Amino acid sequence: MATPTQRVVEKVREVLGSETGLAQSVAALRDRPQSLLLSRLGRRVGAVQSSAELQEKSGGREYPVFQVYVTRILNRMTEKFRRFSGTVEVVVEVRVSQDRLEGLTEDLQFYADVVTDVVERSRGPLGEGMTLSGVYEVVFDPVKKGGLHFQQTARVTCEVDLSRH
Numbered sequence: 001m002a003t004p005t006q007r008v009v010e011k012v013r014e015v016l017g018s019e020t021g022l023a024q025s026v027a028a029l030r031d032r033p034q035s036l037l038l039s040r041l042g043r044r045v046g047a048v049q050s051s052a053e054l055q056e057k058s059g060g061r062e063y064p065v066f067q068v069y070v071t072r073i074l075n076r077m078t079e080k081f082r083r084f085s086g087t088v089e090v091v092v093e094v095r096v097s098q099d100r101l102e103g104l105t106e107d108l109q110f111y112a113d114v115v116t117d118v119v120e121r122s123r124g125p126l127g128e129g130m131t132l133s134g135v136y137e138v139v140f141d142p143v144k145k146g147g148l149h150f151q152q153t154a155r156v157t158c159e160v161d162l163s164r165h
Contacts, residue, residue, distance in 0.1 A: 025117040
């Protein structure tokens with residue numbers, strides 16, 4: 001049986017990987033119809049919290065990469081007679097890589113906007129006592145050397161309200 005934390009991560013991954021998730025946002029923000037590349041974006045949504053270096057060493061990666069993980073759980077006990085009623089802080093980490101510095105930050109900003117677009121459109125109930133609040137924060141890391149190329153990462157942090165017995 002999946003724990004509440006695992007269920008939140010899986011639900012956010014489902015939202016991002018669905019037909020109305022990343023692919024639709026990319027198509028809308030680029031003003032182009034969906035293509036085969038866009039439909040494969042959903043398969044690039046992982047659930048690992050690790051450094052770019054470790055992921056690079058573990059095997060070849062297609063970029064952009066999207067990783068979903070939980071960084072903080074806060075049980076506020078706002079609802080009486082519930083074991084948990086609070087928030088789960090979920091991070092969608094976006095990582096881009098290329099062999100040239102030109103355009104790297106612009107690509108990262110675009111994909112961060114894609115994730116925030118999905119969060120904004122998906123705000124509301126996710127089922128199983130989960131509600132995506134729509135509140136988010138985006139943090140951009142500086143460019144660094146990663147493997148044979150340059151890499152840059154952005155973290156989109158959003159809150160999921162969770163209530164369970």
